[in-house]
Amino acid sequence: MSRFYFYGLELWACFFGISLDATSVALLGLSLVLISGVLTFREVLAEKAAWNTLVWFSALVMMATLFGKLGVTQFLAEA
Numbered sequence: 001m002s003r004f005y006f007y008g009l010e011l012w013a014c015f016f017g018i019s020l021d022a023t024s025v026a027l028l029g030l031s032l033v034l035i036s037g038v039l040t041f042r043e044v045l046a047e048k049a050a051w052n053t054l055v056w057f058s059a060l061v062m063m064a065t066l067f068g069k070l071g072v073t074q075f076l077a078e079a
Helices: 002-014 022-036 041-045 048-070 072-078
Strands: none
Touching (some): 022 041, 048 072
């Protein structure tokens, strides 16, 4: 498993010509871990707290991005 961790870290940090973002590298790493059989899909799904955090965090980031595009944050900063 540590091998996949270091591959992902290397892809994310060292290969600037490929221009992979962190999300793509994370999904690629998860796919490799599942395909290789290091983890099963049931084990991944059993991490309910981690998935809960991921869902809430992604929703908050999406809302913050949308508020920035709509100018809500600038409006509140000037108010």
